[in-house]
Amino acid sequence: MQQEVQKYLRYDKLPHIWCPGCGNGIVLGALIRAFAKIGCNQDNTVIVSGIGCSSRASGYLDFNTLHTTHGRALAFATGIKFARPELKVFVLMGDGDAGAIGGNHLIHAARRNIDLTAIIFNNSIYGMTGGQYSPLTPQNSRASTASRGTVERPFDLAELAKAAGATYTARATTYHTSLLTKLICNGANHKGFSLIETVTACPVAYGRRNKMGSGYDMLMWQKEHGIPVEKAKKLTPEELKGNFIIGELYKTEAPEFTEAYQQLIERI
Ligand SMILES: Cc1ncc(C[n+]2csc(CCOP(=O)(O)OP(=O)(O)O)c2C)c(N)n1
Incomplete structure (x- = not known):
């Protein structure tokens, strides 16, 4: 397994830029294990990312990679998939990248049900720029732009x-790594737009301000607050409060954008 996994890394790009305790490396680890499990061909796979700490992950991966502009990863990925539908395209984004500046691209990629696998690194904050709150920052959290809480x-x-129309959604954490690997595989094998959110720790820009302790403590927080989907069904909204659901959240079938477009070409 080790050799299978190592071939997916660009060793000449290491050391990485991530801080001690950051969860991004754990997501990267789950990703490359998923690539090995799926048997990803490096020549037929594209990794697109936006801008942010998490988006640096594309640079460490030995595939066709595109490190694009903040919030536009899905727009670039849509262009690639549309032009070359035979390629497998993964899109790596931070919570700010995908939910704030890139939110519009996200809803339209989902609406089109284009066959992309989006991985959101949700560290609850804008990590790279020093801790501004994002649209995924939990209410009442402190951030550099919300010193008394958002x-x-x-x-x-x-x-x-x-x-918006996505046909596969799932969530895991950097504590639940085998689940994360499995969900990435399932999302990648799903035909259509799939979104896998990973709850990950930023001890420096989020944890410190919110007294969440070390990277290890933040992992334990994820362990305690990530409620498996089957268990969550038995809980009331009140009991679920302050927690989040992990596992496969939604899966359905719908026409995929590039296939529907190909059918149109053949028809006319
Ligand atoms: C158009 C544009 N606006 C703003 C920025 C500055 N900027 C760079 S990264 C970033 C936020 C990163 O946060 P997130 O996407 O959550 O990723 P993280 O760094 O936390 O992984 C911002 C605002 C930019 N590079 N380009």
Whole structure:
């Protein structure tokens, strides 16, 4: 397994830029294990990312990679998939990248049900730029732009994507790594737009301000607050409060954008 996994990394790009305790490396680890499990061909796979700490992940991966502009990863990925539908395209984004500046691209990629696998690194904050709150920052959290706590209600990106037309949504954490690997495989094997949110820790820009302790403590927080989907069904909204659901959240079949477009070409 080790050799299978190592071939997916660009060793000449290491050391990585992530801080001690950051969960991004764990997501990267789950990703490359998923690539090995699926048997991803490096020549036929494209990794697109936006801008942010998490988006640096594309640079460490030995595939056709595109490190694009903040919030536009899905727009670039849509272009690639549309021009070359035979390619497998993964899109790596931070919560700010996908939910704020890139929110419009996210809802339209979901609406089109284009066959992309979107991985959201949700560290609850803008990590790279020093801790401004994002649309996924939990209410009442402190951020560099909310020193007394944010009053805004956060998005549930999985619900948002589902409402917009995504046909596969799932969530895991950097504590639940085998689940994360499995969900990435399932999302990648699903035909249509799939979104896998990963709850990950930013001890420096989020954890420190919110007294969440070390990277290890934040992992334990994920362990305690990530409620498996089957268990969550038996709980009341009151009991679920302050927690989040992990596992496969939604899966359905719908016409995929590039296939529907190909059918149109053949028809005319
Ligand atoms: C158009 C544009 N606006 C703003 C920025 C500055 N910027 C760079 S990364 C970033 C936020 C990163 O947060 P997130 O997407 O959550 O990723 P993280 O760094 O937390 O992984 C911002 C605002 C930019 N590079 N380009």
